[in-house]
Amino acid sequence: MRVPQEWSAASSGERTERDPEPRPGSPGGRASVGGLGGPFEAPHEIGLRVWRAVGPGGVVVAAVVLLALLAPVLAPHSLGAFDLTHRLTPPIWDARGDWTHPLGTDTLGRDVLSRILHGARTSLGIAGAAVLLAGALGILLGLLSGYAGSWADGVIMRLAEIQLSFPYLLLAIAVMALFKPSLVNLIVVLVLRSWVVYARLIRVVTLSAREREFVVAARALGGRAARILFRHIAPNVVGPSIVVSSFQLAELIIVESSLSFLGLGVQPPTPSWGGMVSEGRDYVGSAWWISALPGLAIVVTVLGANLFGDALRRSLDPRLRVS
Amino acid sequence: MCRYVVGRVLQAVVALLGVTCVVFLLVSLSGDPAFILLTPEAGEEQRAAFRELYGLDQPLPVQYARYVSHVARGDFGSSFAFNRPAIQVVLERLPATLLLTATAIALGVVVGMPAGVAAASKASGPLDRLVMALVLLGQSVPTFWLGLLMIRIFAVNLRLVPVSGHGTVLHLVMPAVALGLYLAALLARLTRSEMLEALAQDYVRTARAKGLSERVVTVAHALKNALLPIVTLIGLQLGALLGGAVVTETVFAWPGIGSLVLDAILRKDYPVVLAAVEFVAAAFIVINVALDLLYGYLDPRLRTART
Numbered sequence: 001m002r003v004p005q006e007w008s009a010a011s012s013g014e015r016t017e018r019d020p021e022p023r024p025g026s027p028g029g030r031a032s033v034g035g036l037g038g039p040f041e042a043p044h045e046i047g048l049r050v051w052r053a054v055g056p057g058g059v060v061v062a063a064v065v066l067l068a069l070l071a072p073v074l075a076p077h078s079l080g081a082f083d084l085t086h087r088l089t090p091p092i093w094d095a096r097g098d099w100t101h102p103l104g105t106d107t108l109g110r111d112v113l114s115r116i117l118h119g120a121r122t123s124l125g126i127a128g129a130a131v132l133l134a135g136a137l138g139i140l141l142g143l144l145s146g147y148a149g150s151w152a153d154g155v156i157m158r159l160a161e162i163q164l165s166f167p168y169l170l171l172a173i174a175v176m177a178l179f180k181p182s183l184v185n186l187i188v189v190l191v192l193r194s195w196v197v198y199a200r201l202i203r204v205v206t207l208s209a210r211e212r213e214f215v216v217a218a219r220a221l222g223g224r225a226a227r228i229l230f231r232h233i234a235p236n237v238v239g240p241s242i243v244v245s246s247f248q249l250a251e252l253i254i255v256e257s258s259l260s261f262l263g264l265g266v267q268p269p270t271p272s273w274g275g276m277v278s279e280g281r282d283y284v285g286s287a288w289w290i291s292a293l294p295g296l297a298i299v300v301t302v303l304g305a306n307l308f309g310d311a312l313r314r315s316l317d318p319r320l321r322v323s
Numbered sequence: 324m325c326r327y328v329v330g331r332v333l334q335a336v337v338a339l340l341g342v343t344c345v346v347f348l349l350v351s352l353s354g355d356p357a358f359i360l361l362t363p364e365a366g367e368e369q370r371a372a373f374r375e376l377y378g379l380d381q382p383l384p385v386q387y388a389r390y391v392s393h394v395a396r397g398d399f400g401s402s403f404a405f406n407r408p409a410i411q412v413v414l415e416r417l418p419a420t421l422l423l424t425a426t427a428i429a430l431g432v433v434v435g436m437p438a439g440v441a442a443a444s445k446a447s448g449p450l451d452r453l454v455m456a457l458v459l460l461g462q463s464v465p466t467f468w469l470g471l472l473m474i475r476i477f478a479v480n481l482r483l484v485p486v487s488g489h490g491t492v493l494h495l496v497m498p499a500v501a502l503g504l505y506l507a508a509l510l511a512r513l514t515r516s517e518m519l520e521a522l523a524q525d526y527v528r529t530a531r532a533k534g535l536s537e538r539v540v541t542v543a544h545a546l547k548n549a550l551l552p553i554v555t556l557i558g559l560q561l562g563a564l565l566g567g568a569v570v571t572e573t574v575f576a577w578p579g580i581g582s583l584v585l586d587a588i589l590r591k592d593y594p595v596v597l598a599a600v601e602f603v604a605a606a607f608i609v610i611n612v613a614l615d616l617l618y619g620y621l622d623p624r625l626r627t628a629r630t
Contacts, residue, residue, distance in 0.1 A: 162341035177588035178353035295468030303463040
């Protein structure tokens with residue numbers, strides 16, 4: 001697809017507001033790295049900047065990660081436990097609820113709170129692994145594409161375009177259906193979605209970094225390509241990559257839970273938020289909490305990751321900091 | 324201009340070949356049909372006969388060429404479940420999908436674009452903050468969950484609309500709103516950022532200096548220039564939603580292509596799955612090319628800027 005860069009960013013579902021593509025005539029149009037703690041900052045100012053970069057979103061994400069890590073300790077019931085005599089118990093705020101199952105039970109009498117906590121491990125684990133893999137792959141290919149240019153650039157960008165000319169969810173569904181919906185396949189499908197976003201962004205950042213004075217100087221001094229790439233260009237890529245990763249985490253959690261909701265992602269009995277929403281589907285009229293509460297967990301986590309990304313971008317991109 | 328058109332169409336053909344290649348590889352990699360489709364009791368001889376019948380004993384490139392020639396003629400084989408041409412089964416669902424997609428996009432445009440324009444015209448003001456908060460929320464709520472909540476509230480509690488299915492206008496309301504809100508969030512965000520950019524341009528300052536009213540400046544000068552990327556997004560979403568509304572269609576049991584694909588997968592009706600994937604991908608590419616050609620016409624700079 002030959003869609004100009006800044007348009008395709010929005011259309012491919014990427015949430016960066018603007019590509020850091022340098023605009024002709026705008027002096028600020030360069031890749032942004034906002035290192036923390038300049039030489040003249042007092043400690044409390046650094047603290048303030050760290051807080052601005054983290055924001056409420058970062059706190060939410062950290063809390064969910066912590067809950068996921070501690071799930072086996074925090075969950076009031078064990079993962080496999082079910083109690084057929086206490087099926088469809090409502091949450092405690094309902095008159096019929098009780099403290100043994102604070103968020104109620106599902107159709108098999110499994111504790112909803114425990115399953116949400118364990119589901120956090122599944123959802124965050126899968127999305128997190130996919131973001132890391134897609135990031136590693138996409139950043140490498142983006143650097144290569146942007147720095148080497150010529151045929152490598154052509155091949156990588158053509159691949160990206162073919163990938164983007166597929167309606168993604170349909171592709172994901174076809175892959176998961178034709179192959180077994182295993183954990184590995186699920187992660188592969190998610191990586192497939194994400195690497196393009198990294199590769200295209202990093203390519204643009206690399207292209208603009210390549211023309212900066214210190215890179216030109218390094219090249220003029222006879223620096224080897226690998227050294228220039230990793231020593232002088234790679235640091236420029238760190239900031240944008242971190243910002244994108246936060247948005248991608250949000251995105252992939254939604255994709256994973258959508259696939260699990262459709263029955264093509266995480267397979268029962270492994271708890272996943274999307275799968276739990278799906279299990280409660282036929283009970284929305286009566287036992288709404290089975291679907292509603294895991295869905296709320298998705299919303300809170302994704303909202304947190306999106307807010308975190310926004311806060312990171314604002315603190316890492318000097319152009320957005322003026323206000 | 325002629326070179327631009329030819330180049331663009333050639334690229335589309337390459338992309339289409341790429342798509343069929345990917346689909347073909349997916350199917351070949353997913354296992355030997357002789358084991359998937361025949362009963363486990365079938366002997367090796369029967370399997371060999373089966374492979375010969377469908378040309379599966381030929382080398383992969385030969386199989387691919389044959390597949391492409393079939394696809395080019397719109398032949399995807401027969402649906403296992405309906406025993407009719409698979410592509411026919413897919414096309415029957417097209418009207419329902421188009422209706423849902425068009426309504427949702429209309430809703431997204433009507434809600435999202437004015438919100439984005441209003442947010443950009445007073446950037447960082449209270450309205451801007453509100454719009455951006457809603458956009459964030461709209462992008463963070465998974466469609467399937469929103470759909471279930473809507474069913475609970477509007478169909479079960481308030482009994483305003485039917486739970487699911489299709490047939491009347493009332494059936495269309497919830498799926499269109501669930502899908503439309505997501506599109507509205509996307510559009511509001513893009514409209515806002517494009518408008519912010521356009522409003523900072525020199526021609527806007529000139530228009531203001533001429534004494535034009537703020538409304539004329541916003542709509543006739545800034546919005547008109549911000550429109551191209553917005554139209555692109557709408558076009559791409561139209562393409563993606565032809566098949567991508569799987570989740571919404573499933574939640575509300577809307578009989579479109581998305582829910583057909585999911586059913587076909589559960590029934591292992593692979594010809595239908597492949598026909599749907601190829602059809603939607605092709606539609607997606609055609610829409611893309613049409614949009615690009617339109618821009619080449621609207622904005623001459625694009626014809627030469629990117630070969």
